[in-house]
Amino acid sequence: MAECVAELLKGAFTPINIDREGTLRLMERLSSATHLVSAAEYLARKSEFETGSLGDWGLIGDRYAHLPSWQRRVLAAVSRPRASKAIHVGRIIAAVTLLARTPPAVRAAASGYLALSAAVLYPRGNYGSDGSDQVAFQTATAAAIARAIPTPGAQDAALWYVGLQSALSYAVSGWAKLFGASWRTGKAVPGVMRTLSYGNKRIWELFKDRPRLARMSAHGMLAFEGLFPLVYAARGRLTRPFIAAAVGFHTIIAGTMGLGRFLTAFGSMLPAIAYTTNDRPKSNLMPTLAFASVAIALACGTVASALRRSRITRQCDRLDMVTCSSGNTLSFRHEHHRDDAPTLILEHGMLATPQHFAAIVDHIRPQLNVITYHRAGYGPSVNSSGGYSTDDSAEDLIDLIESLPESVGPLYLGGHSLGGLVARRTAQLTDRPIAGVIYLDSSHPGQLVISTGQRKGVEGLNSALAFVPSSLRVGLGWLLPRPAWIDSLPEHARKDALDLYRDSRLWKAGAMEWRNARRAFSRRRSGRLDPIDIPALVITAEQTLRADNAQERLHDDLAGSHNNRAYRVVIRSADHDSILTDPEHAASTGDAIVSFIEEMERTT
């Protein structure tokens, strides 16, 4: 008995001795089974092809307006109900061809047709497509290439590609879940199972009052998925256990979540895992090239990150610097044009840069002296105190103000978003006379109390900030898309702004500020603000008002707290960021600022 168990165990940890042709054939058959069921399911739903359905090209075609016109014409042609029905019938024929014993040339054509037809029909079926469609496309494409170029090297490259994508799919799915609190706590299991869409009442009832069981099952799944790439580290000895676990996993998913096509789709990639982990001689060119390119990109990203940081540090050479009583150092730019002109100090928002004000500064420069600066922790400014609250920032700004010569004209403080609150707090705390406070689509300390919309938005912000600083530190900054606002800034500000945006410190400082602000906002029992006896200008972006009904009240309250000495301006069509960055809106914002300051100077 013991010998028998030992033999079984030994067998369970040996490579799967499948050959190239056997792997390819099994992959084709499982993949074609997915395509077959998918096409048949489409054809079984008559409503799919009616006007007003979720696949009505007249309605959804605009989602592909960015494509070249010839591509849109092709998609429109194949998306017509009769054409797409005919293509689906063809997909069934191609899938059956692959399930049968057919010559390689026919198999190449059938797989090619399945891949191409899946791609051209995808936009029509986009609302309703799922991961099994993605996988079936990948395996059909690889199979078509392997059959079309029937050399061992090309076929090995195709099978390696499928095997590596398979390992990556499990690893990513597992590791990405680790970043979700509900997976770590196990709450995701009953959470998903309670839904009618992907859940199962019995399973939900099993897990809902058993948090330990839910956590164990979530962690077991994460371990299986996250550790799947070990198949490549164990020279085939772990292939059988992981493939068995994968088949069991997809069978359970098919049964409980109604995702049957996932079983054959992901199953179609497993033969490639078996082949690429066994001892048979094969070409390893594809994985060598793949891992070399990934390693080179990671190394280049790290170097680029270091160079970016160095450019940011060198910005200090063009800026003035002040050391605050907190120990923080602030880098600032003082654009002093006229001794008799008032001075406006602009405070940037959270996760923002002084370059956000570039268009406004260019616009108001002739009339005003302007100071912009990096708050502690941002860009070249150093936060050595660890303080990121509004009060901490206000105290640093007071030190900056104290460092200015007495001859500086009347001082105005302006702030965008969270910067508005720093400007307000500074005006309250400083001994230097402040002639006015300018709120640029400012935050409000009571916004989480007053606005349901903003309270809900908080969760989105938390996840948006997650892992950004650490990812940027390891050199993944090049994966952050260039945001549209950068290109609406004046040319001279763009390069610095992009460097700052992709620098980990901006995101770290922003995350710390948000943690402090959220705590402070949540502690408030009411939205009312303490009065402040300084004139103010409250500038609001029209889109901010339209997106949240509570915003009007919040900005009314900001204005009201200035003892009836506040002006209100709405910048038409602007949103929270474009109020600064869009050239037209920035000019309107700048005009409002200049008018306010001129009015204040006239009356004092």
Added chain:
Amino acid sequence: MKKVDPFAFAAAAAGAGMFFITFFAQHPNRGFDRLRTVDKLGFWLPNWRFFAPEPAQNDLHLLHRTLSLDGEESDWEETHQTTRRRPTHFIWFPDRRTDKGLFDAVADLMAVAPRGEDHLLASPAYRTISAFVRRRIRKATHHPIAGYQFMLATSTGYDETNEPEELLVSPYIPLEA
């Protein structure tokens, strides 16, 4: 020196290139999806972040009500009900496409919503959902009506201890005769 088969090299290079792009397009934070912009169709570049980092734990519901020609409002009724699970769904589940399709369209719509009503009403997702509702009304209602309105809501599915929550209510949509 071993001769390299040019076709094999081309296949390996193409596979390595695709793997490279796929690898760097899987960051748990979607803000790092710069490479996804190369896939204009949104199809050929795999997204392996299934149910991650946070899975959907609520059901979405599409409801509508109609306005009769004499100005009477109907009660809200569910336009499409999520298909109840059957054992056959293990291998055959055509209605999954409609369930998932509505989920996708609603997700698209909610992504546009913060940009204001003008963007929302002009979006393909809004027009698709609106047409979907209109088609259902026309099939189910045999008397003429003046127009309709739809609502999107979420619920916690089998867990009925929580109240459904309203996500969005469309403006009144007149129905041409």
